[in-house]
Amino acid sequence: MSKKSQDQDGPKSGKDLARKPRGFPDRREALIHAQAEMIDKVTSVYRRWGFEALETGAWEYADALGKFLPDDDRPNAGVFSMQDDDEQWISLRYDLTAPLARFAAENWQTLPKPFRRYAAGPVWRNEKPGPGRFREFLQCDADTVGAAGAHADAEMIAMAAEAMRAAGASDGEFAVRVNTRRLLNAVLEGVGANTDGARLTILRALDKLDRLGEDGVADLLGKGRMDESGDFTKGAELGADEVRRVLAFAKAGRETRSATLEALGQAVGTGEEATAGLEELSAIARGLEAFGCPDSDVLFDPSVVRGLEYYTGPVFEAELLKETLDEDGNAVRIGSVGGGGRYDDLVARFTGEKVPATGFSVGISRLATAFAISGELEALNGPVVVLNMDRNDPTEALKLAAELRRAGIRAEAYMGSSGMRPQMKYADRRGSPVAVMVGEDEIAKGVVTIKDLKEGAKKAKAIKSNEEYREARPGQFEAPRADMVARIREIIEMSE
CATH class of the missing domain: 3.40.50.800 (Anticodon-binding domain)
Known part of the structure; x- marks a missing residue:
């Protein structure tokens, strides 16, 4: 241990310090049992909808993960990596979808098509931890690989709502929010965001609408924003008309899916991508009606922005709506506890051929933490x-x-x-x-x-x-x- 570490962590005592890395929580029986029960209930939903189980290993070759790889000799940005005895970089999986894409590419000739699988297990991310956000956590996924069309996305969204209820969220306590990449593309093109940097800045601003409000996002879409600490975030440099257009799109969400579609039609115009996006959401709406999925469970929300370098079509996010108090009496809202979308390019990284795919993941650790904060985890009898x-x-x-x-x-x-x-x-x-x-x-x-x-x-x-x-x-x-x-x-x- 360096002198600096000793000075920071305590006096030299000749003893090892009892400490753990941030973002790697210790879990006792009540939480372990709650997570295991939650996984059992969610996977029971997946099985009932016809999905089969698949387990993949914790480690993958780093180049097979793809998403977080930086342009340097040590691929550990966003993931935890090391070199194996062949001096090849391997990384702990950061989600359960990238290993699925690798598995599907390796076994495509022998798999039933479409391939419908579910999986549950720990994943690891080398990023800054925060309330309800860990570096090691449990996910529970379902994916359909090889099915194109909005009906497959609608099935995934309806099943996501059922999984949330099975995991313990009551009516009115959650919502699955849906958007589509095509409508986002139409808006970005309409305001002249033609570079990856400009598009990413706008999308990151939209993603903060719930937290910063309309004025804060308007600043980020324009010249930039200074937060309470004095830190300045450079904006997207859009003009006033473009800012209004982006915000009009982001605020087009209504209480029903049909009303939102009508508002979106006015906000995005009649371009090719806008028309395709509206048709896509309309088809999803028809599928959700067929599944008997109420508007209170699934909303169309244009402000939903997920990792769009990953998703190619509809995106959806499960949110826990209720606000609870922690043990110090502070208001806590966990927010997003799951998400997914269509990712038609992921398997193509290995095969060179586009394979349509859609999926959803419940963040088990995050959801269990939310229930623990709100005091909803049942106390277990000891022996x-x-x-x-x-x-x-x-x-x-x-x-x-x-x-x-x-x-x-x-x-x-x-x-x-x-x-x-x-x-x-x-x-x-x-x-x-x-x-x-x-x-x-x-x-x-x-x-x-x-x-x-x-x-x-x-x-x-x-x-x-x-x-x-x-x-x-x-x-x-x-x-x-x-x-x-x-x-x-x-x-x-x-x-x-």
């Missing part, structure tokens, strides 16, 4: 803890724990060396619904002492003195040893 009443001979505690496990109940015998009170505190920290005690008195009477920890905690709130607590022993009772499993199972079922 039943059998207290060790005889530190010299824990045999009875071991027997009881084994009996409970044989009955299908999650249970453990306390393995520490502490007394009764610390053992009870341990059970509380584990989130245990029940603690079981068997001492000499219980053995002599053929009973066990069972403490319903959650019910006991509720009743204890009304007790005002230690004497009253010891007398009442809230939530605690004796049961015949033969009834132990049934009584504990009853408590667990009531607490879930």
